[in-house]
Amino acid sequence: MARVYSKGHGKSGSALPYVRRPASWQKKTTEDIVSIITGLAKKGMMPSKIGAVLRDQFAIGLINHYTGTRVTRILRAAGVAPEIPEDLYFLIKRAVQMRKHLERNPRDISTKYHLILVESRIYRISRYYKSTKKVPATFRYQAKNAAALLASFA
Structure with missing residues (x-):
C-alpha cells in the first residue's frame, strides 16, 4: 500500500519469529510480566516505550507470546491505559x-x-x-x- 503524502510504497519491514512461544531460557511468568507492564505504565510510560523496555532490559521480545494479549489490552484490563491512542x-x-x-x-x-x-x-x-x-x-x-x-x- 502506498503512503499518503510521499511517493514510496514502503516494502521494508520486520519479520516475526516462526516459533510463537516464549524462549526456553526465559523464566518470567505471565504474572511477572503483567506486573512489570502495569508498573511501568503507572510511572507514565506509553505502551510502545513499555515494549521497548521489556525488549531491552528484560529480554522479552513479543509480549503476546508470553501473555497471549497485547500491552494495551493488559493496560486496559488493569485500568491504566492512556485515554487516547x-x-x-x-x-x-x-x-x-x-x-x-x-x-x-x-x-x-x-x-x-x-x-x-x-x-x-x-x-x-x-x-x-x-x-x-x-x-x-x-x-x-x-x-x-x-x-x-x-x-x-x-
Missing part, C-alpha cells in the same frame, strides 16, 4: 510543537505546509478512532485547544 497523542503533540515554531517563525512556509498535512492526519485518524469507539464520540481536535488537550491526557 498513542499515535493520535503524538500527532497532536507534533502539531502543537509546529504551531509554537510558527509563532516564532511566521514565514516558515515548509512548516505551514507540513502542519496542514499533520492536522489532516489527525482528523482522519480521530474519525477512525471515533468509529471504533477508542476515543469518545465528543472528541474533537481544535488547534487552539490542542495544548490543553495534551495536558489533560498526559
Whole structure:
C-alpha cells in the first residue's frame, strides 16, 4: 500500500519469529510480566516505550507470546491505559510543537505546509478512532485547544 503524502510504497519491514512461544531460557511468568507492564505504565510510560523496555532490559521480545494479549489490552484490563491512542497523542503533540515554531517563525512556509498535512492526519485518524469507539464520540481536535488537550491526557 502506498503512503499518503510521499511517493514510496514502503516494502521494508520486520519479520516475526516462526516459533510463537516464549524462549526456553526465559523464566518470567505471565504474572511477572503483567506486573512489570502495569508498573511501568503507572510511572507514565506509553505502551510502545513499555515494549521497548521489556525488549531491552528484560529480554522479552513479543509480549503476546508470553501473555497471549497485547500491552494495551493488559493496560486496559488493569485500568491504566492512556485515554487516547498513542499515535493520535503524538500527532497532536507534533502539531502543537509546529504551531509554537510558527509563532516564532511566521514565514516558515515548509512548516505551514507540513502542519496542514499533520492536522489532516489527525482528523482522519480521530474519525477512525471515533468509529471504533477508542476515543469518545465528543472528541474533537481544535488547534487552539490542542495544548490543553495534551495536558489533560498526559
